[in-house]
Amino acid sequence: MIVTLDYESEVPLYSQLYDEIVRGIAEGSMKPGESLPSVRSLAGDLSINLHTVNKTYQLLKQEGHVLIHRQKGAVVQPPGSAKATPEYMERMERQLRSLAAESICRQLDEAQFLESCRSIYREVKGGSSK
Amino acid sequence: MIVTLDYESEVPLYSQLYDEIVRGIAEGSMKPGESLPSVRSLAGDLSINLHTVNKTYQLLKQEGHVLIHRQKGAVVQPPGSAKATPEYMERMERQLRSLAAESICRQLDEAQFLESCRSIYREVKGGSSK
DNA sequence: TATCTGTTATATTTAATGTATAACAAATAT
DNA sequence: ATATTTGTTATACATTAAATATAACAGATA
Numbered sequence: 668m669i670v671t672l673d674y675e676s677e678v679p680l681y682s683q684l685y686d687e688i689v690r691g692i693a694e695g696s697m698k699p700g701e702s703l704p705s706v707r708s709l710a711g712d713l714s715i716n717l718h719t720v721n722k723t724y725q726l727l728k729q730e731g732h733v734l735i736h737r738q739k740g741a742v743v744q745p746p747g748s749a750k751a752t753p754e755y756m757e758r759m760e761r762q763l764r765s766l767a768a769e770s771i772c773r774q775l776d777e778a779q780f781l782e783s784c785r786s787i788y789r790e791v792k793g794g795s796s797k
Numbered sequence: 798m799i800v801t802l803d804y805e806s807e808v809p810l811y812s813q814l815y816d817e818i819v820r821g822i823a824e825g826s827m828k829p830g831e832s833l834p835s836v837r838s839l840a841g842d843l844s845i846n847l848h849t850v851n852k853t854y855q856l857l858k859q860e861g862h863v864l865i866h867r868q869k870g871a872v873v874q875p876p877g878s879a880k881a882t883p884e885y886m887e888r889m890e891r892q893l894r895s896l897a898a899e900s901i902c903r904q905l906d907e908a909q910f911l912e913s914c915r916s917i918y919r920e921v922k923g924g925s926s927k
Numbered sequence: 928t929a930t931c932t933g934t935t936a937t938a939t940t941t942a943a944t945g946t947a948t949a950a951c952a953a954a955t956a957t
Numbered sequence: 958a959t960a961t962t963t964g965t966t967a968t969a970c971a972t973t974a975a976a977t978a979t980a981a982c983a984g985a986t987a
Binding site: 809810811845846847848849852867868 | 943944945946947952953954955
Binding site for chain 1: 816819820822823824862876877879880881885886889890892893894895896897898899900901902903904905907910911913914915917918919920921922
């Protein structure tokens with residue numbers, strides 16, 4: 668799995684890493700049962716600190732994307748282990764509300780907005796194709 | 798205009814305030830030509846610091862949502878003053894990618910995901926109705 | 928026994944966030 | 958004219974988040 672971080676970004680490294688891994692799971696490049704690299708080796712590959720990776724793994728565990736065995740490391744959970752809980756839906760809707768408002772102000776009509784949503788969803792689900 | 802802030806949230810106050818005002822503009826409850834409250838009065842109403850409100854206003858100006866006259870304060874710009882620039886589209890797509898991936902992991906199918914996007918867009922555009 | 932694993936504990940540095948005062952310059956109101 | 962309100966700027970300060978740096982521990986493996 669290829670992970671690239673933007674060290675200049677305002678988005679925290681642990682958060683970028685979380686997004687990349689979740690995207691890998693969604694795309695299917697990370698399959699259920701697979702183990703993620705150890706916190707030390709991934710930290711080494713990315714030239715970041717062990718604790719930053721560990722924070723990401725704890726987040727992944729908390730959200731139900733991986734299980735952490737003492738020695739097997741972080742293991743990708745089967746699809747649906749993470750649930751679309753009311754808490755998640757609220758979080759998603761809050762972000763969508765922000766994006767929708769900003770888009771409306773910038774004169775993106777409903778069709779254009781939804782086309783972006785659709786194409787991005789398919790891009791992630793497909794794993795390739797723009 | 799009614800603005801409510803969550804003082805316990807991890808989302809910065811200036812960012813929450815920005816979102817609320819942009820939503821107000823998108824909904825139409827803030828009309829072009831209208832002036833926002835002065836930084837001091839709004840800060841007073843919200844029980845936050847003058848500089849926090851000022852930071853929000855500077856952001857709104859930078860993004861093209863308001864013009865700031867020396868004495869008239871922050872004036873809402875007509876629709877389309879803020880453009881759907883390539884930079885904005887990239888920012889939106891990055892956030893959508895994150896939401897789509899998380900949603901896919903939580904087994905929201907394309908129809909469900911898009912229905913959320915559609916209903917939120919309409920909720921904001923309409924100004925009411927769930 | 929040595930190594931690798933996640934985990935925990937401290938400590939430190941840097942930057943973001945928010946607050947607190949104070950002052951300035953331009954416009955308005957009295 | 959004087960006082961007030963406006964955005965703006967400049968400091969300073971406290972708190973927290975983010976990231977790093979070491980170190981150590983306990984369980985599993987080689």
